[in-house]
Amino acid sequence: MASPTTHLRQLVNLISESVDKIEQAYNARSEPLPSLESTDPRLPEVAFEPDVLKATAALTAACTQLQHTVQPQTTQIFHSASAHHLSACLNVAIRTHAAEALRSAGDKGLHVRDIAKFSPIQPEKLARCLRMLASHYIFREVAPDVFANNRLSVQIDTGKDAEILRSQDLKAVPSCAHAPPLTFGFSPCSTEFQFNIAAKLPETILDPHTADSTSVDNAAVTRVTGQKLGMFDWLMQPEQSKYRSIFNNAMVGVEMYNVPEFILHEDIGWKNLPAGSVVVDVAAGVGTHSLIVARAHPHLRVIVEDLPATIEQAKDYWKTNLPEAVSSGRVEFQSYDFFQPNAVNGAAVYFCRQTIHNWPDKEAVQILKQMAEAADESSRIVIIGHVMLPACREQSSSWSFEPAPEPLLANYGMASRTAYVTDIIMMGTFNAVSSISYPPPRANHISLVSSNNGRALSTPSS
Numbered sequence: 001m002a003s004p005t006t007h008l009r010q011l012v013n014l015i016s017e018s019v020d021k022i023e024q025a026y027n028a029r030s031e032p033l034p035s036l037e038s039t040d041p042r043l044p045e046v047a048f049e050p051d052v053l054k055a056t057a058a059l060t061a062a063c064t065q066l067q068h069t070v071q072p073q074t075t076q077i078f079h080s081a082s083a084h085h086l087s088a089c090l091n092v093a094i095r096t097h098a099a100e101a102l103r104s105a106g107d108k109g110l111h112v113r114d115i116a117k118f119s120p121i122q123p124e125k126l127a128r129c130l131r132m133l134a135s136h137y138i139f140r141e142v143a144p145d146v147f148a149n150n151r152l153s154v155q156i157d158t159g160k161d162a163e164i165l166r167s168q169d170l171k172a173v174p175s176c177a178h179a180p181p182l183t184f185g186f187s188p189c190s191t192e193f194q195f196n197i198a199a200k201l202p203e204t205i206l207d208p209h210t211a212d213s214t215s216v217d218n219a220a221v222t223r224v225t226g227q228k229l230g231m232f233d234w235l236m237q238p239e240q241s242k243y244r245s246i247f248n249n250a251m252v253g254v255e256m257y258n259v260p261e262f263i264l265h266e267d268i269g270w271k272n273l274p275a276g277s278v279v280v281d282v283a284a285g286v287g288t289h290s291l292i293v294a295r296a297h298p299h300l301r302v303i304v305e306d307l308p309a310t311i312e313q314a315k316d317y318w319k320t321n322l323p324e325a326v327s328s329g330r331v332e333f334q335s336y337d338f339f340q341p342n343a344v345n346g347a348a349v350y351f352c353r354q355t356i357h358n359w360p361d362k363e364a365v366q367i368l369k370q371m372a373e374a375a376d377e378s379s380r381i382v383i384i385g386h387v388m389l390p391a392c393r394e395q396s397s398s399w400s401f402e403p404a405p406e407p408l409l410a411n412y413g414m415a416s417r418t419a420y421v422t423d424i425i426m427m428g429t430f431n432a433v434s435s436i437s438y439p440p441p442r443a444n445h446i447s448l449v450s451s452n453n454g455r456a457l458s459t460p461s462s
């Protein structure tokens with residue numbers, strides 16, 4: 001085992017090598033290097049080049065590992081134990097429309113008095129929340145009590161006017177058709193609904209009545225909703241249309257965790273499918289991903305399948321975002337319960353993204369079986385989700401992931417946080433497991449596509 005000094009130096013070297021690689025790639029594309037002060041919400045294409053993604057993952061993992069190694073452990077554990085306060089402050093920023101209020105102020109920012117006027121909050125309390133966020137690199141405090149947007153805070157800007165948001169008080173429920181900037185979608189869901197579910201998770205998995213349960217109606221979410229219903233049965237109730245919109249927008253928003261257009265990866269083989277081939281998006285949500293496929297490959301037909309209430313939102317989403325496909329009939333919408341036989345047999349592709357992880361294994365296998373039964377000899381089933389890798393070097397799965405360089409955790413630690421957070425969200429919300437490591441039932445061609453940290457797209461070796 002390397003000495004502590006060597007470890008520290010190895011981490012520093014990894015940081016330095018990663019910065020070199022990132023700098024070279026950005027310079028080669030004449031792109032300015034990332035800056036915390038930038039308020040451009042988009043990332044340049046170079047950020048998604050495989051070498052840059054890998055260097056960014058190594059950099060992130062090395063920086064956090066170095067910090068956790070050196071900073072006093074009492075401080076570190078206090079910070080981990082109180083992480084929910086950061087989420088609470090982010091929720092305050094969202095509900096006070098702070099990012100929108102600051103949009104036109106530019107670098108000089110606004111005094112907190114002028115930010116606070118879009119909600120009933122007291123300026124002093126808002127200043128404390130924004131300062132907490134600014135100390136975590138979300139917003140900038142450019143002078144005492146004067147805040148400006150930055151690289152992170154623009155991600156919670158809906159693009160709407162703060163004055164309008166104040167009068168509507170509808171920020172959390174933008175319609176799916178007029179989807180907010182992709183990046184916004186997940187934050188309200190995470191800082192409110194998921195926040196409450198997380199608070200109920202420990203008591204749920206320690207309660208002898210629910211500890212051994214794998215049933216959706218025993219998940220922690222039921223202690224938040226007060227109804228013994230699985231999350232989707234609860235969401236589909238007419239009186240939950242507000243949360244259904246929040247949820248569907250969150251699904252649009254999780255796109256931000258992917259490499260853009262990840263779904264178009266050439267290994268999936270969209271362009272080689274014959275003209276008129278049918279692609280079924282099973283449990284599509286509003287069909288964010290099949291829409292990207294339909295837009296890039298006009299020779300394909302798409303069938304969007306989901307529960308009835310979501311299908312109605314999907315129609316609006318497509319009418320707004322790809323009207324040509326709707327008017328030409330290239331996209332069809334079908335209400336469908338994926339525990340029942342699929343009405344579309346022999347489609348070229350059945351794809352199912354971030355959905356299998358919503359269900360305990362028994363139900364997950366039923367969903368996969370229905371797809372396999374609808375498929376014919378030439379169909380292909382594409383499942384997209386996170387692959388959960390152990391943090392140690394010894395790997396138990398058949399997935400061929402290259403481990404992170406020593407002395408990093410093999411799974412890149414904090415750089416892979418999205419996958420592990422998603423797993424815990426699945427536990428609390430669905431009593432499910434965010435993993436596609438179990439073998440699916442027999443079907444002709446099954447691809448399991450990993451969306452881990454955007455680093456890899458691979459299929460298991462078996």
Ligand SMILES: C[S@@+](CC[C@H](N)C(=O)[O-])C[C@H]1O[C@@H](n2cnc3c(N)ncnc32)[C@H](O)[C@@H]1O
Pocket residue numbers: 232251252282283284285286287288289305306307310336337338339352353354355358
């Ligand atoms: C986590 S979302 C994923 C949505 C979409 N695939 C995506 O990647 O954005 C899971 C979807 O499963 C749908 N769903 C839940 N139960 C279903 C059922 N029994 N039959 C069909 N769809 C269902 C939900 O309405 C929701 O849209």
